[in-house]
Amino acid sequence: MPSEVPAGISVLPVAGLPEFGPGDDLAAAVAGAAPWLADGDVVVVTSKVVSKVEGRLVRVEPGADREAARQRAIDGETVRTVARRGPLRIVQTPQGWVVAAAGIDASNVASDTLVLLPEDGDASARRLRARLGELAGVDVAVVVSDTFGRTWREGLTDVAVGAAGINALDDHRGAVDSHGNRLETTRVAVVDELAAAADLVKGKLAGVPVAVVRGLPPQRPAGDTDAGTRPLVRLPADDLFPYGTRDLVGSRAPVPGLVPRAGERDAAAAAFRVASAALPEFPVVLRHGGEGDGAVDVHLPDAVTTTSALNAGALVGAAIVQLHAEGWATRWEPAPTAGGTSLVGRLWLGAPPP
Incomplete structure (x- = not known):
């Protein structure tokens, strides 16, 4: 039975x-x-x-380059680039997800359409x-x-x-x-x-x-x-692997006017080295900005408090002193993340502020 x-x-x-x-x-x-x-x-x-x-949805105009349109859409849905290799980008979206191509999809839709999350x-x-x-x-x-x-x-x-x-x-x-x-x-x-x-x-x-x-x-x-x-x-304080691989640094364009040390392929690598050394308690990720600048993002491990702000200020101050000693122009730009769960400080390198 x-x-x-x-x-x-x-x-x-x-x-x-x-x-x-x-x-x-x-x-x-x-x-x-x-x-x-x-x-x-x-x-x-x-x-x-x-x-x-x-x-x-994002509509691609007739005759337009669909891949170029997709890359622009990814730019618009990216809070930070975690890693990249060639055209592939792993990014963090405004929703907090770390995902390839910002989750933008071109399958199961018309050939002139892209779908955002x-x-x-x-x-x-x-x-x-x-x-x-x-x-x-x-x-x-x-x-x-x-x-x-x-x-x-x-x-x-x-x-x-x-x-x-x-x-x-x-x-x-x-x-x-x-x-x-x-x-x-x-x-x-x-x-x-x-x-x-x-x-x-x-x-x-x-x-x-x-x-x-x-x-x-x-x-x-x-x-x-x-x-x-x-x-x-996962908040930055709990993330042991927030920034992918060395492709992150290796993919960045050189920052004009900055001199790397021997063995560093470009000034972007030098920027990452200095920021990592000066800010040992906080994850840092090298970005490449516009107008000839490069940048390092610093994620604080908790919501903004007087203590965390003072600690960050001291560490960033030390980084700036070291950068100035090597002849770098710098400026610091706080940038709160969506939802207020952490603070991203952006340390711009290279071109002096306007």
Whole structure:
């Protein structure tokens, strides 16, 4: 006699959805195609369709160079360049994601169109969740997914770039395992796991942009504390590998007027060397600015406080003294990051301030 099938989690594709465009009612289409939605389901939606209905599109003019248009779009969606090799760029987006090409996609769209990531994936998820509640009368969670590569691993997988009605992280810190060991660091990225699982039935070529995960134990935020995917963004203080590889420095154009030491390929390498030595406690990343300048970005490890500002001021002051001793022109430009989670100070090198 067959044994009983154990209870578990199921992943269900939502078939029959149309091609979406700006202004379309995504929630109405999902509710119509999935009348079987139930309380507790997690609706996983590909970011591309969210971006399409929200108008996050870049049109390429007829006869224009599509790759050049794509590079300009990447520039517009880049907060900082983490690393680059040839035309490939790994950048941080305004949303905080570190991703190739700022997540800009040219697949599954017309040849004259590029698709940007949703401007605020969490807000998109909240709107979709509320609208599904109105139309279908169900209490579901929503995850907005996108395809990312993984550092040191080949292949792609889907991760969450927006979420609502579900905790992004399942925090096991302080719990004790079956062997009596207390867990110190374990936090499971539940929404990323849901995004990856949903992609098994959505696929990249199947034309199914929405899936439903059913059977997940409730992991709902308490009260009004829905933080979406913000807890997934690793802050600079906790990031041991924030700036990629030496390609970051090697790809930069020389900064005119600066003299590198023997063995340094250009003044950009010299700038990185000086800033790294003078600011040992803070991650630094070399940028290449305009008007003949180069720059070093300094990420403070916490929100701006009197103490952190004073510490940063002392370290930056030491860097400037060392740079001036080597004949460099400098200026310091504070630049708060989106959300106020850290401060990026930009130390410009080369051309004197105007």
